[in-house]
Amino acid sequence: xxxxxxxxxxxxxxxxxxxxxxxxxxxxxxxxxxxxxxxxxxxxxxxxxxxxxxxxxxxxxxxxxxxxxxxxxxxxxxxxxxxxxxxxxxxxxxxxxxxxxxxxxxxxxxxxxxxxxxxxxxxxxxxxxxxxxxxxxxxxxxxxxxxxxxxxxxxxxxxxxxxxxxxxxxxxxxxxxxxxxxxxxxxxxxxxxxxxxxxxxxxxxxxxxxxxxxxxxxxxxxxxxxxxxxxxxxxxxxxxxxxxxxxxxxxxxxxxxxxxxxxxxxxxxxxxxxxxxxxxxxxxxxxxxxxxxxxxxxxxxxxxxxxxxxxxxxxxxxxxxxxxxxxxxxxxxxxxxxxxxxxxxxxxxxxxxxxxxxxxxxxxxxxxxxxxxx
Numbered sequence: 001x002x003x004x005x006x007x008x009x010x011x012x013x014x015x016x017x018x019x020x021x022x023x024x025x026x027x028x029x030x031x032x033x034x035x036x037x038x039x040x041x042x043x044x045x046x047x048x049x050x051x052x053x054x055x056x057x058x059x060x061x062x063x064x065x066x067x068x069x070x071x072x073x074x075x076x077x078x079x080x081x082x083x084x085x086x087x088x089x090x091x092x093x094x095x096x097x098x099x100x101x102x103x104x105x106x107x108x109x110x111x112x113x114x115x116x117x118x119x120x121x122x123x124x125x126x127x128x129x130x131x132x133x134x135x136x137x138x139x140x141x142x143x144x145x146x147x148x149x150x151x152x153x154x155x156x157x158x159x160x161x162x163x164x165x166x167x168x169x170x171x172x173x174x175x176x177x178x179x180x181x182x183x184x185x186x187x188x189x190x191x192x193x194x195x196x197x198x199x200x201x202x203x204x205x206x207x208x209x210x211x212x213x214x215x216x217x218x219x220x221x222x223x224x225x226x227x228x229x230x231x232x233x234x235x236x237x238x239x240x241x242x243x244x245x246x247x248x249x250x251x252x253x254x255x256x257x258x259x260x261x262x263x264x265x266x267x268x269x270x271x272x273x274x275x276x277x278x279x280x281x282x283x284x285x286x287x288x289x290x291x292x293x294x295x296x297x298x299x300x301x302x303x304x305x306x307x308x309x310x311x312x313x314x315x316x317x318x319x320x321x322x323x324x325x326x327x328x329x330x331x332x333x334x335x336x337x338x339x340x341x342x343x344x345x346x347x348x349x350x351x352x353x354x355x356x357x358x359x360x361x362x363x364x365x366x367x368x369x370x371x372x373x374x
Contacts, residue, residue: 069366
């Protein structure tokens with residue numbers, strides 16, 4: 001077969017791009033090293049509960065065009081992200097708001113909360129912060145930092161906050177209202193019936209063929225051995241950009257995750273909330289997700305997932321790029337190599353070495369598709 005595009009990866013970026021290009025009359029072959037479509041937004045039903053297999057994904061956006069686009073492929077509920085944080089025996093609301101401060105200091109008014117935070121900020125000093133700890137203290141003061149930022153951040157990055165660069169936390173949202181809605185975007189929700197259906201519908205279009213369980217290098221090798229190999233004019237690569245170039249300039253750094261899933265047959269409500277963060281460093285996981293609460297489930301059982309941050313090594317799934325100055329400089333060198341790759345496009349969070357929310361992934365894929373269509 002002759003294809004216009006070989007699309008490597010069936011996550012949101014690859015699926016949206018394939019859908020748009022097929023709609024423009026192009027033939028697309030999509031491959032994925034995993035045995036399923038959807039990338040990290042893949043959801044799977046278990047006992048009537050849609051389980052987010054690669055961590056919690058809450059859709060939120062202020063981009064009306066993107067919101068209307070995803071609503072073509074699924075109906076979204078009115079879920080609002082209101083995570084809570086556990087610090088020892090203490091429970092706090094997130095993001096940092098008046099409910100948090102009232103619980104922490106026994107106060108009631110914004111003026112009282114402001115006064116405490118400003119006093120603690122002043123105690124942290126006014127010099128240029130040299131690390132993440134100093135930056136956080138200048139933003140939210142010592143109490144919030146010690147209980148809700150320090151341990152969680154150190155688990156996420158695998159390093160002490162005093163060893164992390166200040167720019168990782170450019171801002172920490174502080175709200176002096178009793179509002180637990182984590183996001184401020186106008187549109188928010190969870191697709192009823194999970195995310196996989198969205199990708200299925202995106203790829204269910206004439207002109208799109210999908211092959212699973214095959215990586216890019218493996219596909220090229222097998223394709224070359226065929227008597228009549230498939231051909232394609234262009235490649236969209238959504239994998240790791242450094243891996244594409246065989247790490248010839250060195251490895252970019254990533255953080256990985258490990259998920260520990262548990263089915264609780266005799267429990268209908270484990271923690272009362274979809275997302276509960278554990279902010280003490282001594283607790284090895286960063287959060288527990290109880291999936292049924294994303295869709296207000298009433299099943300007599302439940303499924304929970306503990307999420308463990310992990311160092312990344314080749315062969316592991318990369319979840320977060322480490323966008324410090326050193327890695328960003330290395331990425332720019334890879335980006336220059338990419339510009340010279342005739343007929344190859346790079347996209348998505350791994351191809352662009354940037355952490356994207358889902359709405360930004362969709363917007364970038366639509367933009368690239370429009371560019372390709374001229």
